[in-house]
Amino acid sequence: MNEIILGGGCFWCLEAAFQLLKGVESVQSGYAGGTKETAHYKEVCSGKTNHAEVVKVIYDLKIISLDDLLRVFWQIHNPTTLNKQGNDVGPQYRSIIFYADDEEREIIELSIEKEAKPLWGSSIVTFVGESQEFYPAEAEHNNYFQKVGDRNPYCTYVVKPKVTKVIEKFGDKLKNL
16 A cells, blocks of 8 residues: 645545545545644644644555546645635645655656646645655544535535535546445
8 A cells, every 4th residue: 555645725625535536545634744742633723833734645556546646636726825725724724745755756746747737837836745744633533524514514615516526527536436
């Protein structure tokens, strides 16, 4: 199994989207970029911890490629807005990718050129850096969209459209729903 840590706004959005994909074994919401002591939702929401809300995606490279995961990533968040995704504002919502090795870094950099820039333009602000310690989010954040769905307006108006986009654009990559 391989893993990649991605941040592109609220981790609920990313988690719900990546859980749909064949070859994705697990998606866990969490924090990366700061210290263990500050890896708590309320502190991270302050924007003062250096953490980003991220997901750790565990995937089977025999079934889904890092390129495919990145293609989805570029579709479900805006990599041109610094420290902002829609109404979510602050450094904890920054666009960020943590890679494990030089091979992954090269794949990510090529994906920015071939996928992100043609889709979003040349001003991509996604931070690409060496893997950081991942701190799992509190239990209530795991599978949030599956648990809460339309009972939460944020999920209705922000998460659900991203899930719908993945279903519409990546039908051949979806698990049996």
